[in-house]
Amino acid sequence: MATNSTHTFKAEITQLLDIITNSIYTNRDIFLRELVSNASDAMDKVRFLSASGTELADAEAELRIDITCDKDAHVITVADTGIGMTSEELVENIGTIAHSGSATFMAEAAKNGTKADSIIGRFGVGFYSVFMVAREVSITTRSGQPGATPVVWTSTGTGSYTIAEAEGDNPRGTTIRITLKDEATEFADPERLRSIIREHSNFVSFPIFVDGERVNTQPALWREPKFQITKEQYDDFYTFLTYDSKAPQDTLHIAVDAPVQFNALLFVPDMTSGNFFNDPEKYGLDLYVRRVLIARRHKDLIPQYLGFMRGVVDTEDLPLNISRETLQENLLIGKIRSTVTKQVLARLTKLAQDDADAYANFWRNHHKVFKLGYGDYANRDAFADLLRFNSSADADAEGLTSLADYVSRMKDGQKDIYFISGTSREAIRLNPHGEIFRRKGIEVLYLYEPIDEFILDALRQYKDHDLVAAEQADMAALDAFADAEDTAAAPEALGADDERTFEDMIATMKSILGERVEDVRISRRLKDSPACLVSPDGGMSSQMQKMLQIMSKDTTPPVKILEINRDHAMARNLLRIFKKDRDDAFFRSATEHILESALLQEGYLDDPHALVARMNELLEKSSGWYAEIRHV
Numbered sequence: 001m002a003t004n005s006t007h008t009f010k011a012e013i014t015q016l017l018d019i020i021t022n023s024i025y026t027n028r029d030i031f032l033r034e035l036v037s038n039a040s041d042a043m044d045k046v047r048f049l050s051a052s053g054t055e056l057a058d059a060e061a062e063l064r065i066d067i068t069c070d071k072d073a074h075v076i077t078v079a080d081t082g083i084g085m086t087s088e089e090l091v092e093n094i095g096t097i098a099h100s101g102s103a104t105f106m107a108e109a110a111k112n113g114t115k116a117d118s119i120i121g122r123f124g125v126g127f128y129s130v131f132m133v134a135r136e137v138s139i140t141t142r143s144g145q146p147g148a149t150p151v152v153w154t155s156t157g158t159g160s161y162t163i164a165e166a167e168g169d170n171p172r173g174t175t176i177r178i179t180l181k182d183e184a185t186e187f188a189d190p191e192r193l194r195s196i197i198r199e200h201s202n203f204v205s206f207p208i209f210v211d212g213e214r215v216n217t218q219p220a221l222w223r224e225p226k227f228q229i230t231k232e233q234y235d236d237f238y239t240f241l242t243y244d245s246k247a248p249q250d251t252l253h254i255a256v257d258a259p260v261q262f263n264a265l266l267f268v269p270d271m272t273s274g275n276f277f278n279d280p281e282k283y284g285l286d287l288y289v290r291r292v293l294i295a296r297r298h299k300d301l302i303p304q305y306l307g308f309m310r311g312v313v314d315t316e317d318l319p320l321n322i323s324r325e326t327l328q329e330n331l332l333i334g335k336i337r338s339t340v341t342k343q344v345l346a347r348l349t350k351l352a353q354d355d356a357d358a359y360a361n362f363w364r365n366h367h368k369v370f371k372l373g374y375g376d377y378a379n380r381d382a383f384a385d386l387l388r389f390n391s392s393a394d395a396d397a398e399g400l401t402s403l404a405d406y407v408s409r410m411k412d413g414q415k416d417i418y419f420i421s422g423t424s425r426e427a428i429r430l431n432p433h434g435e436i437f438r439r440k441g442i443e444v445l446y447l448y449e450p451i452d453e454f455i456l457d458a459l460r461q462y463k464d465h466d467l468v469a470a471e472q473a474d475m476a477a478l479d480a481f482a483d484a485e486d487t488a489a490a491p492e493a494l495g496a497d498d499e500r501t502f503e504d505m506i507a508t509m510k511s512i513l514g515e516r517v518e519d520v521r522i523s524r525r526l527k528d529s530p531a532c533l534v535s536p537d538g539g540m541s542s543q544m545q546k547m548l549q550i551m552s553k554d555t556t557p558p559v560k561i562l563e564i565n566r567d568h569a570m571a572r573n574l575l576r577i578f579k580k581d582r583d584d585a586f587f588r589s590a591t592e593h594i595l596e597s598a599l600l601q602e603g604y605l606d607d608p609h610a611l612v613a614r615m616n617e618l619l620e621k622s623s624g625w626y627a628e629i630r631h632v
């Protein structure tokens with residue numbers, strides 16, 4: 001690459017710089033955290049490459065960060081002995097915006113407009129955050145590749161930057177020289193810089209010096225004996241790791257010797273602060289081998305459903321020179337992952353037993369991710385015990401019930417655990433399939449999220465109890481329970497003749513509806529509703545069927561069994577009409593209407609025109625009858 005060249009920033013960087021330079025900040029300190037973390041990453045790369053035998057320039061150089069400040073000139077420098085950059089890498093790394101934080105940051109900033117300054121602290125926008133305080137920045141850097149030419153990058157953060165060959169014999173590494181803006185000269189103060197480092201960068205694993213004085217003192221906390229560590233140290237380390245200003249909800253520090261040796265320090269973030277940013281796709285734990293960072297957010301160390309956990313794993317059992325690509329196939333990683341999984345589940349189980357409120361808080365924070373665990377067959381029992389649902393036994397939609405709670409409240413002789421899906425508690429209460437359970441006083445779990453049915457379908461059983469959709473419950477088994485509700489209002493039973501005619505009426509309804517129904521039959525489950533649809537025996541629940549239909553983009557209504565409530569006033573009136581004239585037009589029209597209403601209720605009615613036309617016609621007639629009765 002030609003030296004002494006001027007380049008313009010890519011459009012998205014100009015946009016990012018605009019946001020950074022034009023916001024008013026409450027927390028400019030974090031620019032130093034970003035520079036120190038880049039320096040530390042650059043030295044991690046050196047440690048990693050030299051461990052794997054790569055030849056590097058200045059192989060003997062001590063890995064350290066040196067910060068100096070010149071109070072009078074308003075200049076700060078941050079120097080590291082890391083991997084450095086070639087001029088191509090400078091353009092590539094500092095000129096483009098490939099890294100994680102900034103893209104998300106910009107999306108959030110665009111959403112939140114002027115509140116950019118409050119999210120800047122949460123994300124960190126890498127190197128560019130230096131322009132919160134800098135009037136001008138120069139990066140003098142020499143790559144670790146033997147024989148690389150040292151280069152200088154300079155910019156005022158407005159539109160362009162220049163790259164030139166550096167003068168003098170620069171050692172490997174990078175020095176960033178910041179000329180402070182007038183309103184940021186307060187940072188040219190060694191005490192201020194020390195206190196920022198203690199707050200944000202105390203756990204960096206390389207020594208940091210400010211004007212020659214060592215500042216960070218924390219060891220690799222996860223390697224220390226538990227009893228020596230205070231809660232404050234744990235919380236500080238968590239903040240260092242996540243940038244979350246709120247303490248974690250739980251901390252798990254483990255030391256394992258078999259089947260694989262590792263230490264892990266793991267945290268459950270408390271997301272209620274709103275400060276915690278979690279990208280569900282970017283989960284994982286940081287992997288160290290003998291205190292050397294091998295990979296950040298390594299996904300193979302933890303299953304996705306525990307992906308809300310943050311933390312580090314450090315093992316002695318892997319070779320330091322393991323390549324990042326072959327990590328995936330490594331058996332030891334698999335063993336660490338299964339041990340970590342078991343330990344986290346055991347910890348959550350203990351939390352649920354010891355402190356229901358704290359567990360409820362965990363559940364509200366992380367249930368969306370946690371529910372993905374239904375495919376973890378090896379830990380199915382622990383997973384099932386940690387699930388929570390809302391239930392008919394809860395006072396409101398906020399209540400949480402475990403499967404064990406449900407079982408403890410089962411009626412004598414009740415074998416199955418029942419559930420109903422719906423978008424809300426109100427919607428579920430209007431579902432006709434719930435009526436018999438209310439009447440019998442049998443508890444039903446309320447499933448509000450589509451994934452819930454997949455979970456229960458995958459589990460099939462809890463202890464010895466089948467998990468059964470309410471609509472597929474065995475009616476004979478339910479009938480065996482006495483009614484809990486007052487049934488005094490039940491209408492008179494039909495006489496033998498009427499019973500027979502009712503059977504005929506049902507058969508006629510079946511012939512009117514033809515192939516749109518599998519069958520029409522008298523319901524044993526309904527009390528308040530006139531009719532409902534039921535899946536034929538062995539079929540899947542209607543919610544599951546609907547989800548599969550959505551996935552396959554199929555909109556044909558399913559062919560189901562239509563159940564009629566023989567005790568409902570509407571059925572009794574239809575019987576009167578049917579007795580008088582089996583071909584009555586109103587009866588035929590009502591039959592159509594009953595099916596369409598039931599389909600509508602289940603969310604299957606694609607074309608409501610016929611239903612609306614029929615309703616209008618009926619209203620026209622009934623308003624006439626009503627007016628006559630009222631003598632108006």
Ligand SMILES: Nc1ncnc2c1ncn2[C@@H]1O[C@H](COP(=O)(O)OP(=O)(O)OP(=O)(O)O)[C@@H](O)[C@H]1O
Nearest residue numbers: 038039042082084093094099100101125126127174
């Ligand atoms: N001191 C340094 N030594 C060597 N390379 C550096 C240094 N500082 C920055 N870089 C390079 O520039 C890239 C961009 O840095 P920047 O801080 O903008 O983002 P990042 O560190 O990759 O991402 P994030 O801030 O999300 O961790 C780094 O990935 C690294 O390759």
